[in-house]
Amino acid sequence: MTTSADLRIHNLVRLLRAVHDADEPLTRAGVARLLGIGRNTAAALVGELEAAALLHEVPAGATGRGRPTTSLLPHPDGPVAIAADLREDTWTLARIEVGGRLTELASGEHDRTPAVFAEIRAATRRHAGDRLAALGVAVAGPVRHGRRLHISHLDWDDVDLAEHVGDEWPTTVDNDARLAGLAEARRGALRGAGTALHFHIDFDIGGTLLLGGDAQRGAGNIAGEFGHMPLTGSPLWCRCGVQGCWSLQVGTNALLRHVGQEAGHGRGREAGREILARAEAGDARAGRAVDDNAAALGHGLGALANALDPEVITLSGLGVELLRLRRDLIERSCAEKLMRFRRAEPPSILAGTVGEASPLRGAAELAFDTILTPAWLQARLPARPPAGASARASMTARRP
Numbered sequence: 001m002t003t004s005a006d007l008r009i010h011n012l013v014r015l016l017r018a019v020h021d022a023d024e025p026l027t028r029a030g031v032a033r034l035l036g037i038g039r040n041t042a043a044a045l046v047g048e049l050e051a052a053a054l055l056h057e058v059p060a061g062a063t064g065r066g067r068p069t070t071s072l073l074p075h076p077d078g079p080v081a082i083a084a085d086l087r088e089d090t091w092t093l094a095r096i097e098v099g100g101r102l103t104e105l106a107s108g109e110h111d112r113t114p115a116v117f118a119e120i121r122a123a124t125r126r127h128a129g130d131r132l133a134a135l136g137v138a139v140a141g142p143v144r145h146g147r148r149l150h151i152s153h154l155d156w157d158d159v160d161l162a163e164h165v166g167d168e169w170p171t172t173v174d175n176d177a178r179l180a181g182l183a184e185a186r187r188g189a190l191r192g193a194g195t196a197l198h199f200h201i202d203f204d205i206g207g208t209l210l211l212g213g214d215a216q217r218g219a220g221n222i223a224g225e226f227g228h229m230p231l232t233g234s235p236l237w238c239r240c241g242v243q244g245c246w247s248l249q250v251g252t253n254a255l256l257r258h259v260g261q262e263a264g265h266g267r268g269r270e271a272g273r274e275i276l277a278r279a280e281a282g283d284a285r286a287g288r289a290v291d292d293n294a295a296a297l298g299h300g301l302g303a304l305a306n307a308l309d310p311e312v313i314t315l316s317g318l319g320v321e322l323l324r325l326r327r328d329l330i331e332r333s334c335a336e337k338l339m340r341f342r343r344a345e346p347p348s349i350l351a352g353t354v355g356e357a358s359p360l361r362g363a364a365e366l367a368f369d370t371i372l373t374p375a376w377l378q379a380r381l382p383a384r385p386p387a388g389a390s391a392r393a394s395m396t397a398r399r400p
């Protein structure tokens with residue numbers, strides 16, 4: 001049974017969520033329209049959120065017509081999430097407020113062992129303050145059942161997160177490519193997209209299918225390993241144990257391999273960027289390495305588009321650079337692998353707009369998902385006397 005108290009909490013969560021998701025600060029009148037509630041109800045809900053130090057209401061600038069309204073900002077004492085991006089050789093930590101403002105806090109190199117989680121926890125503790133509500137971590141590999149890590153670049157096979165992630169804060173850990181896609185769906189180029197694919201390219205390529213903004217997880221939270229499909233027929237064996245993975249031809253490792261440099265083990269990101277720069281400056285060998293990467297990327301995208309029919313495909317990480325340098329080749333290669341009847345309406349291939357920090361942003365979104373809930377809000381709000389009870393009765397009530 002839904003009570004009026006349930007409805008109130010439900011609307012408080014919707015309101016806070018709307019403020020968090022908005023590109024620009026919402027006004028109180030705007031949020032009332034967005035949520036389909038009356039102005040008086042909106043004023044009461046905002047008042048409650050302000051009293052609980054969740055929102056801060058300030059007079060809005062003149063809007064020309066209508067009654068003056070207020071802008072809804074994150075409260076200076078409100079909850080924050082900390083997000084960590086754990087890459088093969090480095091980590092970055094950032095604080096994100098309600099509304100999405102991101103402040104980078106710390107970064108470092110690591111020794112390529114799971115001891116890095118203790119480093120991240122220590123850094124989080126240093127920066128936590130009393131506003132930290134949840135922690136989100138992006139990792140460059142599959143996170144089976146949300147708990148068991150398999151990162152072949154690091155030779156981590158079945159690392160149990162329970163042994164490495166403490167319980168000081170609610171913590172979620174997920175795959176970086178999926179989180180980059182989630183960030184694009186919430187705050188970037190995939191806003192409002194129905195069926196979309198996102199690919200994050202770093203040492204190799206990972207991705208996610210997004211349906212109505214939801215990044216698909218599969219049965220064991222390990223969907224989206226598109227890089228480990230034999231889409232382009234490489235004769236090489238992949239570190240994942242399969243021959244011919246798409247990842248062997250797309251990403252930094254493939255660039256390095258193409259110019260005869262050692263690839264694998266998550267080393268050489270800078271060397272990969274140098275190959276792109278040399279290609280841009282006209283170096284023929286580097287140019288062929290980039291061509292090969294771009295063609296393999298396009299071929300794989302075409303094959304996946306045949307299967308999944310996305311309206312739009314976005315790229316992050318190295319993919320943004322590949323698109324800048326070789327858009328024509330990527331689109332042509334994609335079209336070559338599209339079934340003929342699809343070629344008149346190929347999916348758009350776009351650079352993501354969230355930027356370099358997209359896995360970090362996605363990790364923060366996941367952290368906020370764990371706290372912007374009725375249960376969390378209920379615990380956060382000051383206790384209210386039940387309707388009809390006298391103030392005296394509520395004062396004598398004791399918490400268990």
Ligand SMILES: [Zn+2]
Nearest residue numbers: 228238240245
């Ligand atoms: Zn593989």
